[in-house]
Amino acid sequence: MNDTKRVEAFSDGVFAIAITLLILEIPVPEGSGHRLTQALLEQWPSYVAYVVSFLVIGVMWVNHDALFGLIAKVDRTLVFLNLLLLMVVAALPWPTALLAEHLRNTGDAKVAGVIYSGVMVIHALLYGCVWSYVVHRGHLLRPTVDAEAARSTRVRFNLGSLGYPVTVVLALFAPWAMLALHGLLAVYYAFNQLSVPERREPEEAPATVA
Amino acid sequence: MNDTKRVEAFSDGVFAIAITLLILEIPVPEGSGHRLTQALLEQWPSYVAYVVSFLVIGVMWVNHDALFGLIAKVDRTLVFLNLLLLMVVAALPWPTALLAEHLRNTGDAKVAGVIYSGVMVIHALLYGCVWSYVVHRGHLLRPTVDAEAARSTRVRFNLGSLGYPVTVVLALFAPWAMLALHGLLAVYYAFNQLSVPERREPEEAPATVA
Amino acid sequence: MNDTKRVEAFSDGVFAIAITLLILEIPVPEGSGHRLTQALLEQWPSYVAYVVSFLVIGVMWVNHDALFGLIAKVDRTLVFLNLLLLMVVAALPWPTALLAEHLRNTGDAKVAGVIYSGVMVIHALLYGCVWSYVVHRGHLLRPTVDAEAARSTRVRFNLGSLGYPVTVVLALFAPWAMLALHGLLAVYYAFNQLSVPERREPEEAPATVA
Amino acid sequence: MNDTKRVEAFSDGVFAIAITLLILEIPVPEGSGHRLTQALLEQWPSYVAYVVSFLVIGVMWVNHDALFGLIAKVDRTLVFLNLLLLMVVAALPWPTALLAEHLRNTGDAKVAGVIYSGVMVIHALLYGCVWSYVVHRGHLLRPTVDAEAARSTRVRFNLGSLGYPVTVVLALFAPWAMLALHGLLAVYYAFNQLSVPERREPEEAPATVA
Numbered sequence: 001m002n003d004t005k006r007v008e009a010f011s012d013g014v015f016a017i018a019i020t021l022l023i024l025e026i027p028v029p030e031g032s033g034h035r036l037t038q039a040l041l042e043q044w045p046s047y048v049a050y051v052v053s054f055l056v057i058g059v060m061w062v063n064h065d066a067l068f069g070l071i072a073k074v075d076r077t078l079v080f081l082n083l084l085l086l087m088v089v090a091a092l093p094w095p096t097a098l099l100a101e102h103l104r105n106t107g108d109a110k111v112a113g114v115i116y117s118g119v120m121v122i123h124a125l126l127y128g129c130v131w132s133y134v135v136h137r138g139h140l141l142r143p144t145v146d147a148e149a150a151r152s153t154r155v156r157f158n159l160g161s162l163g164y165p166v167t168v169v170l171a172l173f174a175p176w177a178m179l180a181l182h183g184l185l186a187v188y189y190a191f192n193q194l195s196v197p198e199r200r201e202p203e204e205a206p207a208t209v210a
Numbered sequence: 211m212n213d214t215k216r217v218e219a220f221s222d223g224v225f226a227i228a229i230t231l232l233i234l235e236i237p238v239p240e241g242s243g244h245r246l247t248q249a250l251l252e253q254w255p256s257y258v259a260y261v262v263s264f265l266v267i268g269v270m271w272v273n274h275d276a277l278f279g280l281i282a283k284v285d286r287t288l289v290f291l292n293l294l295l296l297m298v299v300a301a302l303p304w305p306t307a308l309l310a311e312h313l314r315n316t317g318d319a320k321v322a323g324v325i326y327s328g329v330m331v332i333h334a335l336l337y338g339c340v341w342s343y344v345v346h347r348g349h350l351l352r353p354t355v356d357a358e359a360a361r362s363t364r365v366r367f368n369l370g371s372l373g374y375p376v377t378v379v380l381a382l383f384a385p386w387a388m389l390a391l392h393g394l395l396a397v398y399y400a401f402n403q404l405s406v407p408e409r410r411e412p413e414e415a416p417a418t419v420a
Numbered sequence: 421m422n423d424t425k426r427v428e429a430f431s432d433g434v435f436a437i438a439i440t441l442l443i444l445e446i447p448v449p450e451g452s453g454h455r456l457t458q459a460l461l462e463q464w465p466s467y468v469a470y471v472v473s474f475l476v477i478g479v480m481w482v483n484h485d486a487l488f489g490l491i492a493k494v495d496r497t498l499v500f501l502n503l504l505l506l507m508v509v510a511a512l513p514w515p516t517a518l519l520a521e522h523l524r525n526t527g528d529a530k531v532a533g534v535i536y537s538g539v540m541v542i543h544a545l546l547y548g549c550v551w552s553y554v555v556h557r558g559h560l561l562r563p564t565v566d567a568e569a570a571r572s573t574r575v576r577f578n579l580g581s582l583g584y585p586v587t588v589v590l591a592l593f594a595p596w597a598m599l600a601l602h603g604l605l606a607v608y609y610a611f612n613q614l615s616v617p618e619r620r621e622p623e624e625a626p627a628t629v630a
Numbered sequence: 631m632n633d634t635k636r637v638e639a640f641s642d643g644v645f646a647i648a649i650t651l652l653i654l655e656i657p658v659p660e661g662s663g664h665r666l667t668q669a670l671l672e673q674w675p676s677y678v679a680y681v682v683s684f685l686v687i688g689v690m691w692v693n694h695d696a697l698f699g700l701i702a703k704v705d706r707t708l709v710f711l712n713l714l715l716l717m718v719v720a721a722l723p724w725p726t727a728l729l730a731e732h733l734r735n736t737g738d739a740k741v742a743g744v745i746y747s748g749v750m751v752i753h754a755l756l757y758g759c760v761w762s763y764v765v766h767r768g769h770l771l772r773p774t775v776d777a778e779a780a781r782s783t784r785v786r787f788n789l790g791s792l793g794y795p796v797t798v799v800l801a802l803f804a805p806w807a808m809l810a811l812h813g814l815l816a817v818y819y820a821f822n823q824l825s826v827p828e829r830r831e832p833e834e835a836p837a838t839v840a
Contacts, residue, residue, distance in 0.1 A: 006222060006275045006278075007275075008636060008639075009218075009219065010222045010225065010271060010275075012636060012639045012640045012643055013222055013226025013230075013643055014229065014230050015640065015643075016643025016644045016647060017226060017227055017230040017643070017647055018230055018233075019644065019720060020644050020648055020720045021233070021234070021647075023648075023651070023720055023721050024234070024654070024723075025238075026724050028655075028724065028728050028731055029728075030731065032732075032737075033738065036732065036738050036741055037741055040745070051717070054717045054720070055713075055717075058713040058717070062706075062709055062710075065636045065637075065640075068636075069633065076401075083265075083272070086229075086268075087264045087265075087268070090229060090230045090232070090233055090264070091233050091260070093233055093234075094238065098238050098239075101238055101240065107242070107243055108242055108243065111246055111250070115250070190706075213489065216428060216432060216485045216488075217485075219428075219432045220432050220435065220481060220485075223432055223433055223435075223436025224436045224440050227436060228443075231440065231443070231444070286482075286611075290482075290610060293475075293478040293482070296439075297471070297474045297478070300474070301443050303444075304443050304446050304448065307448045308449075311448055312452075317452070317453055318452055318453065321456055321460070325460070423699065426638060426642060426695045429638075429639065430642050430645065430646055430691060430695075433642055433646025433650075434649065437646060437647055437650040437651075438653075441651075441653070441654070445658075496692075496821075499692055500692075503685075503688040506688075507681070507684045510649060510650045510653055511653050513653055514656050514658065517658045518658050518659075521658055522662075522666065525662060527662075527663055528662055528663065531666055531667055531670070
């Protein structure tokens with residue numbers, strides 16, 4: 001139960017499937033000739049939503065990888081916090097499809113945008129919980145990780161999280177600006193906000209992980 | 211054939227896919243304006259069913275991970291018992307969708323609820339078979355696992371299983387109480403019911419599994 | 421390129437996804453009351469097809485696992501033979517859905533049954549190719565595997581393969597008997613037909629695989 | 631963050647799912663009798679598109695495996711270049727379905743063919759970026775890999791890439807020739823174009839990667 005390997009494998013699976021299911025939400029138009037070209041052009045919100053959600057999930061995965069790279073073992077609490085996080089990750093194809101379907105109608109885009117951003121807020125909260133749990137006591141961290149430095153990343157990490165409630169408000173006024181902000185937040189988290197200086201592993205100690 | 215690694219990888223894959231396919235069952239409403247909001251609100255049984263089934267499969271996976279953490283190798287019988295178990299896990303998106311579709315009509319919810327709970331009964335039976343097979347002879351357990359203690363968990367484990375036939379009966383009278391009971395059973399199994407005291411691995415022996 | 425690890429991981433992924441996608445082919449009936457119950461009962465061919473195809477793919481996976489357990493490395497030819505094999509495995513949800521859709525109408529069941537069995541014939545041929553390639557020169561086998569004994573399994577292995585062309589003919593007369601024969605063939609291959617006596621690994625040699 | 635293991639596992643997942651989702655794009659005809667047979671025959675473009683796209687993704691995966699076999703660690707830049715590459719891989723079921731749907735009508739096939747080939751051009755460009763990034767500085771390569779020889783593969787590798795813009799032009803005149811050329815390009819890349827002579831690992835040094 002305290003091996004990180006299967007938790008990582010299961011999480012990788014859920015991330016990989018959620019990110020690949022996004023494509024199923026883009027319709028294949030049936031029309032012919034001019035109507036086909038037009039139908040393909042008209043569903044551009046689907047392409048934009050695909051790219052943004054792919055980047056968002058991709059960046060989530062990269063940070064999940066970085067986080068689990070800092071820990072040596074898991075406990076039951078972390079496994080279940082991670083499971084709740086994955087519940088939101090696995091759900092993302094749905095708000096993505098909802099947004100793509102309604103992005104061209106401003107009124108409906110607000111409803112869809114609030115839901116899309118709301119799911120992201122929940123995700124950011126859960127991610128914060130996972131990270132706080134890991135660094136608070138630090139009992140799961142690898143021996144080479146500086147627990148104090150890890151704790152201090154929480155400020156920088158939560159700073160980005162503040163962007164998510166903003167996207168909910170933004171969705172009510174400008175759905176497109178909201179989508180752009182999600183893109184920007186993905187870029188923010190693409191840079192390593194969980195970077196923790198690692199002490200050099202002493203030469204004589206045996207490797208801690210295979 | 212007696213390596214647990216690929217059986218775990220394949221099982222992780224099936225669990226991860228089944229849990230992520232659940233989201234495909236939530237419809238993306240097409241209406242506009244007021245009708246969109248209403249359609250989104252009206253399909254709340256889909257959200258509830260998603261959360262409950264996600265937790266159920268998630269807890270199943272956590273226990274599957276715990277179980278395979280106790281064994282050092284697999285034999286042909288365990289591989290096939292595990293395959294039957296996965297057949298039920300992979301099927302869960304279907305009763306979930308069925309329940310979500312029919313939960314608002316009490317009469318139909320009973321039919322859907324009996325099927326949903328029936329699948330869970332089959333799952334609990336198969337899980338019991340896998341666990342009993344593993345602990346009965348104990349020939350697959352890791353050398354550090356106390357086979358006697360492992361056997362004694364069966365009482366506590368099967369105690370929870372008794373809840374599943376109850377959900378079938380409950381489905382006939384109160385589909386909602388049934389769903390709540392499934393949530394409670396997931397919480398019961400979220401606590402480690404397979405906890406087995408492990409003897410300390412002797413310092414001089416080489417590690418048995420990587 | 422000559423490490424089996426990623427080929428196994430990719431294959432496990434394709435097997436796990438194909439086996440889990442089978443459930444998407446079972447429709448969720450929309451009717452209410454008596455019509456719901458009837459619709460659920462009427463689509464029993466879907467349930468039977470799910471169980472048979474799940475067992476077939478599951479047994480394929482178990483034997484794939486057994487086969488790769490005998491080899492120490494892969495070469496480009498084996499990777500591509502394996503890729504062709506996976507092309508057929510990944511396709512199986514389609515003939516399964518076709519068969520489920522048309523099993524109740526005897527005339528249409530023959531067409532669907534011939535296609536279903538035809539795909540299985542192609543699968544058996546490719547599996548035979550993979551196995552023959554592995555044992556023919558034996559250059560990929562693990563050093564502890566007796567190449568001569570491995571070669572001699574081909575008779576027993578191909579004996580089962582003869583059953584698949586029979587299912588094609590049977591589909592033309594009795595689609596149900598055909599489906600039952602597929603179940604029987606899965607049971608035949610569930611018993612280890614690739615069992616190869618392994619020489620004891622010499623104590624002084626280092627372990628060949630991690 | 632500098633371990634290749636999870637990047638490979640996540641990439642394997644995306645490749646495996648994208649390649650297996652291709653089958654969902656082949657419709658299951660509902661008609662009966664003569665109409666069923668005819669409907670099955672008429673959707674042959676779906677079968678051809680399935681086979682070609684399966685081979686294309688399969689060959690992509692084999693080369694991805696070969697590429698990651700040459701590197702010992704990843705950095706943030708490579709992780710994100712790889713993520714962009716996966717965004718295109720995960721998208722492939724969509725242009726495949728589009729092409730299958732419109733291949734029989736020459737006019738529409740041109741539109742669908744240009745999109746299909748365009749996605750492949752983007753994929754080739756991103757693949758070229760990943761490979762160039764890896765070999766340019768060579769800081770991620772395994773110590774046994776000859777960085778100079780790795781750099782020199784770029785000519786041969788990019789030679790194949792020139793075929794993709796040709797497919798876009800070809801799509802405008804002969805969609806079928808375009809599809810055949812994609813098949814040929816898959817065969818070109820099936821042969822190891824990333825083959826790099828490896829220096830013998832010195833006997834006394836410890837293995838660098840498991």
